[in-house]
Amino acid sequence: MAVSTFKRGLRLPTRKHATEGKPVELVPVPKQVVIPINQHFGAPNKALVNVGDHVVRGQKIADAAAPGPMTVPVHASITGIVKKIEPRTQSNNTDGLCVVIEAPPRETAGDSPEGEKPADLFMPPLDPFACTKEEALARIREAGILGMGGAGFPSHVKLSPPPDKPIDTIIADGAECEPYLTTDEAAMSEKPHLLVKGLAIVMKITGVNRAIIGMEDNKEKLIPMIERELRLENAPAGISIGLCRTLYPQGGEKMLITALTGREVPSGGLPMDVGCIVQNVGTLIAIAEAFTLGKPLIDRDLTVSGGACRTPKNIRAPIGTLLKDLPPEFMDIDHDRLAKILFGGPMMGTAVPSLEVPVQKNTSGIILMTKEETIVAAEGSCIRCCRCIRNCPCRLSPVIMNTSLEADDLDYAVEAGLMDCIECGSCAYVCPARIRLVQRFRVGKQRLRIRQQAARAAAEAAAVRQMGAGAAVPAGAAAKN
Ligand code: SF4
Numbered sequence: 001m002a003v004s005t006f007k008r009g010l011r012l013p014t015r016k017h018a019t020e021g022k023p024v025e026l027v028p029v030p031k032q033v034v035i036p037i038n039q040h041f042g043a044p045n046k047a048l049v050n051v052g053d054h055v056v057r058g059q060k061i062a063d064a065a066a067p068g069p070m071t072v073p074v075h076a077s078i079t080g081i082v083k084k085i086e087p088r089t090q091s092n093n094t095d096g097l098c099v100v101i102e103a104p105p106r107e108t109a110g111d112s113p114e115g116e117k118p119a120d121l122f123m124p125p126l127d128p129f130a131c132t133k134e135e136a137l138a139r140i141r142e143a144g145i146l147g148m149g150g151a152g153f154p155s156h157v158k159l160s161p162p163p164d165k166p167i168d169t170i171i172a173d174g175a176e177c178e179p180y181l182t183t184d185e186a187a188m189s190e191k192p193h194l195l196v197k198g199l200a201i202v203m204k205i206t207g208v209n210r211a212i213i214g215m216e217d218n219k220e221k222l223i224p225m226i227e228r229e230l231r232l233e234n235a236p237a238g239i240s241i242g243l244c245r246t247l248y249p250q251g252g253e254k255m256l257i258t259a260l261t262g263r264e265v266p267s268g269g270l271p272m273d274v275g276c277i278v279q280n281v282g283t284l285i286a287i288a289e290a291f292t293l294g295k296p297l298i299d300r301d302l303t304v305s306g307g308a309c310r311t312p313k314n315i316r317a318p319i320g321t322l323l324k325d326l327p328p329e330f331m332d333i334d335h336d337r338l339a340k341i342l343f344g345g346p347m348m349g350t351a352v353p354s355l356e357v358p359v360q361k362n363t364s365g366i367i368l369m370t371k372e373e374t375i376v377a378a379e380g381s382c383i384r385c386c387r388c389i390r391n392c393p394c395r396l397s398p399v400i401m402n403t404s405l406e407a408d409d410l411d412y413a414v415e416a417g418l419m420d421c422i423e424c425g426s427c428a429y430v431c432p433a434r435i436r437l438v439q440r441f442r443v444g445k446q447r448l449r450i451r452q453q454a455a456r457a458a459a460e461a462a463a464v465r466q467m468g469a470g471a472a473v474p475a476g477a478a479a480k481n
C-alpha cells in the first residue's frame, strides 16, 4: 500500500512501546467523579441537578444554558449522589464548574451490552439508517459527543456544514501521531466493526459516499482486521484505508487531509473548505455506540504511560475520574522520578499541577514524565536561526508571532498567522533557545478571544441602547396622542 504524507514534519521518538498492542482495561468504578459541565468548544452549559440528587449513570446532568447549536450535554458517568457543584481545576488548568458525584459501595461499570447494568439510564437504540438526518444529528448531540482527538468541537455541528460547503470525503483520523499515546490504535484493533459503523453513520448523515481511514504506517498491522470488516456483506461501500508516514503532526486535520487527498486547507479555512470532514476514530466509535446502545459519552479510553508510570496501560475510565483515585494497578506513580504530569501527549498536552484533575471527554492520555523525558531548560534568547519557521507544518513564522506577542502587538501576531497555528509544538521542540513558543501562542489566542468577546458584548450593548432609544420615541409620541 502506498504511503502518503505532508511536507515538513518531525521524526520524533514515538515512545509507544510500553503500551503498544496492549488491550484496553476497564478501571473499577471510582468512589467519586468530578465532571466538568463545560467540556466542549462553544457556549456554556448549566447544571440540571442539585446537591443531594441521586443520579444514574447515563443521566443528563448539564445542558445548554441558552438555545444555540454550539453546545453538547454532559452525563453522569457513575450512579451515585451529587455531593457538590463547585469550580474545580480542569485539565486545561482553568477552574470550571464541576458536578461531584459520590458512588455507593459496590457500584460496577461496563461498556459492552453485556456489561452495562440495566439500571443505566441510556437512550433507546436508534436505527441510523432508518431515521432522518435531523433525528440522527439530534442523537449525536444528545449523547454529548464531541471531538475526542483533543479539540472538543461538538460533532453534530461538524456534521452539519452549510449548504455552500459541499463535502465529498470523510476522513477517520487514526494517525495518533503524538508520542506515548496508543488508545486510538487499541480502539481500531478492538472495535473495527464500530469504527466502520460510525463511518457509515456519518456518511449517511452527510450524504457522502467516500471515506478514508487514515493511520500512520507504524499501525500497518491493523490493516487486515479493518479490511476484514470492510469485506463483510453488509459493510458500506466507499471506505478505504490510507496509510501515512509516521511523522509528527500527521494527525493534525490539515496535514491528514493533504496527505490523503492532496488538498490544502486555506489559511483561516476549515476542512469543509476543501470538501472534507475529519473525525477522530474514538469519536466515530462513540457515535456508533450512541445509536446501537443509546450510550452517551461517559467513558474515556486513554493511555497512562511515561517514565514515572510503573503501570503503563491503555485504560477505560468513567469521565470525571480523578488521577489520584485510579487504583495502583492502573496508575502506580514513581514519585521520586516524577517531573511533570501531562494530560494528552507531550507535544500538545497540558501540564497539570496535581493529581486532583479529572479525566475529560477529550483526555487521550496521562503521561507521567521524568526529568530525562522532558525539557526543563530555562528559556534563552532568540538567535534568529529560523529553525522554527523551517519546521512549522503550517508554514507560519513562529519567531515573528512570538516577538509580536512579546511586544504586545496582537494584531501583528494575527497577521503572522497566530490563528492558523494548530499548537502542534514543533517550533518549540526544535528551538535551540528553548523558547516556550506554544505557551505564548495559546495565551495570545486566549487574549484575542477575550478581546473579540468584549467587542461583541460592547456591540450588543450598543445595539440594545439604540433599540431602547428607538422604542422611547414612539412611546413618547403615543403619550402625546
Ligand atoms: S507555529 Fe503553531 S503550527 Fe507552527 S510549529 Fe509552532 S505550534 Fe506548530
Ligand code: SF4
Binding pocket: 381, 382, 383, 384, 385, 386, 387, 388, 389, 398, 399, 402, 427, 430, 431, 432, 433, 434, 435
Ligand atoms: S527556533 Fe527559536 S531561536 Fe531559532 S528563530 Fe525560532 S524562536 Fe528564535
